[in-house]
Amino acid sequence: MADPVLATHGITKSFGAVQASRDISLSLQPGEIHAVIGPNGAGKSTLIAQICGGLAPDAGRVEFLGQDVTPLPTRKRAAMGLARTFQISALAMEDTVLQNVTLGALGARGGPLGLLRNALKDQDLHDKAMTALDRVGLAGQASTVTAELSHGQRRQLEVAVALTLSPRAFVMDEPMAGMGTEGSHRMTAFLGELRDEAPILLVEHDMDAVFALADRLSVLVYGEIIATGTVDEIRNNPQVRAAYLGETA
Amino acid sequence: MSRESLINAALLLGLAAVPLYAWATDEPFTITLATRVAILALAGVGLNIALGLGGLVSLGHAAFFGIGGYAMGILASHAQSYTPLMEAPFLIEGTKSMPVIWITAVVASALAALLIGVLSLRTSGVYFIMITLAFGQMFYFFAISWPAYGGEDGLSIYIRNDFPGLNTLDPIQFFGICFALLVLALWLNARLARSPFGLALNAARQNAQRVETVGLSPFRLRLAAFVISGAITGLAGALFADLNRFVSPTMFSWQMSGEIMVFIILGGVGRLYGPVAGAALFITLEHFLGGLSEFWHIYLGALLLGVVLFARGGVIGLLAGRKVAHG
Numbered sequence: 086m087a088d089p090v091l092a093t094h095g096i097t098k099s100f101g102a103v104q105a106s107r108d109i110s111l112s113l114q115p116g117e118i119h120a121v122i123g124p125n126g127a128g129k130s131t132l133i134a135q136i137c138g139g140l141a142p143d144a145g146r147v148e149f150l151g152q153d154v155t156p157l158p159t160r161k162r163a164a165m166g167l168a169r170t171f172q173i174s175a176l177a178m179e180d181t182v183l184q185n186v187t188l189g190a191l192g193a194r195g196g197p198l199g200l201l202r203n204a205l206k207d208q209d210l211h212d213k214a215m216t217a218l219d220r221v222g223l224a225g226q227a228s229t230v231t232a233e234l235s236h237g238q239r240r241q242l243e244v245a246v247a248l249t250l251s252p253r254a255f256v257m258d259e260p261m262a263g264m265g266t267e268g269s270h271r272m273t274a275f276l277g278e279l280r281d282e283a284p285i286l287l288v289e290h291d292m293d294a295v296f297a298l299a300d301r302l303s304v305l306v307y308g309e310i311i312a313t314g315t316v317d318e319i320r321n322n323p324q325v326r327a328a329y330l331g332e333t334a
Numbered sequence: 335m336s337r338e339s340l341i342n343a344a345l346l347l348g349l350a351a352v353p354l355y356a357w358a359t360d361e362p363f364t365i366t367l368a369t370r371v372a373i374l375a376l377a378g379v380g381l382n383i384a385l386g387l388g389g390l391v392s393l394g395h396a397a398f399f400g401i402g403g404y405a406m407g408i409l410a411s412h413a414q415s416y417t418p419l420m421e422a423p424f425l426i427e428g429t430k431s432m433p434v435i436w437i438t439a440v441v442a443s444a445l446a447a448l449l450i451g452v453l454s455l456r457t458s459g460v461y462f463i464m465i466t467l468a469f470g471q472m473f474y475f476f477a478i479s480w481p482a483y484g485g486e487d488g489l490s491i492y493i494r495n496d497f498p499g500l501n502t503l504d505p506i507q508f509f510g511i512c513f514a515l516l517v518l519a520l521w522l523n524a525r526l527a528r529s530p531f532g533l534a535l536n537a538a539r540q541n542a543q544r545v546e547t548v549g550l551s552p553f554r555l556r557l558a559a560f561v562i563s564g565a566i567t568g569l570a571g572a573l574f575a576d577l578n579r580f581v582s583p584t585m586f587s588w589q590m591s592g593e594i595m596v597f598i599i600l601g602g603v604g605r606l607y608g609p610v611a612g613a614a615l616f617i618t619l620e621h622f623l624g625g626l627s628e629f630w631h632i633y634l635g636a637l638l639l640g641v642v643l644f645a646r647g648g649v650i651g652l653l654a655g656r657k658v659a660h661g
Contacts, residue, residue, distance in 0.1 A: 137547070164549035175544045177537040185544075188537050191530050192548025198531040205528070250548060 096145030105131040123305035166253030170243040183227040186214040189249030217248040236263040261291040338654035342607040365505040372512040378597040378609025380566030386604030388559040389539035394466030398564040400586035402439035402571025407489040407581035443568025451560035474586035488582025602648030
């Protein structure tokens, strides 16, 4: 197997008596979609926070592009190309759609920010931003104020911002949440193509999407990964059926 | 042209027209009032960069206003007494030159803002308000207990400082200087708001996590905004001291910080011309209501309450309607 793009090695995190992550080791290989599923409260968000920064594990380490990034803050990991989308949209709601994507392009460019130039008239930023919007199908909404977008459109915008970062890996927290059936299908098709650009660690509740997309699945229950494997392996795993699929299916 | 830019243009023209009319009809006191408006609006423009753009509720901007004031007071007092500021290790003499004083005021208040910012931007919300207030009070008490420069009594400067080619003692010419600097600061603020830096700062105010996940540091953005903000308010302080030809610890007082914030709230938080509208309204009220009763602050309080409860966008918001995203 090739070297993983992103990997966790035995990360552990407790909040008081609650063990939110127990010795979690998982990897994201080039070109794959690795889905993490689990019931509510299984520790998925805690896991993402440790992978992307913002929450330091009590033990274990996070490796990205072969480098130990455990001590790095969120913004350094982002600058390395770790693109994250949020479960609850984290966007500048008062700003336009274009401004939000331009911010991503700006962060990706690095270096000092201009103080006197007009950000929206910067051709390079503009092109990058519009390309990303176009890819998620939001180009027509560029001048809409973000707060006026539908829930599903906000998810698309999250992905567009992530795209501007020229990412080496995506970490997506429930990108289908709150989307209608049609939107969900479109996003599924889109993520399917995206995996060739950069691998995706996908945390998702929509089982149709997960089974359609995932090359590998990890099942997280009570902060512990109880199984990792292909879709078929997971479907037929009795432990998983008991702990999780049985409850929801 | 949007309705807001029409109102902005009208405000600026009005602020220029009133003293010109007063000059034609020989009413120097009105010119002085307009000069006060221009200077206090400039202080407000400074705070508005931190508050409106960055969402940083600083209750310590009097520190920068005062530093600007004392930069003028200290330099000019040494010049008028012909004593050097210091002789060792190198000689620094006082000066009566406005440009030199301005640069000193801007640099000194920017440095103070850097120091205060590095420490206080680690906190947020009510803690940030409290820590900036505390820094302001430190400067206030330091100024009171520093006898070399007048202590509690302050410092009087007998003759207004010089600007090459102008007679600064002529009220209309001094107004011209203050007005030009206000326009410059407004221009800078407008450019800043549209710049990549402004875009990121504005996003950091709304959602710091978003800014971090694109690889930018909200802390550094806010610190830069705080420094620019402090520098502009410091420049206003130097002009204010020159207007009064007097500087005292009251420039450092927390009431001063509050007053600068009141201009912004009255005019409209985050509105480019909010501080201009706010300062103009404040000085007009102070002049007319102050003539009726020395308790005019009661009416000001009622007005503020009305603005906060019913017109969150301040005067500009009331006239121009909802804020539109620029671009």
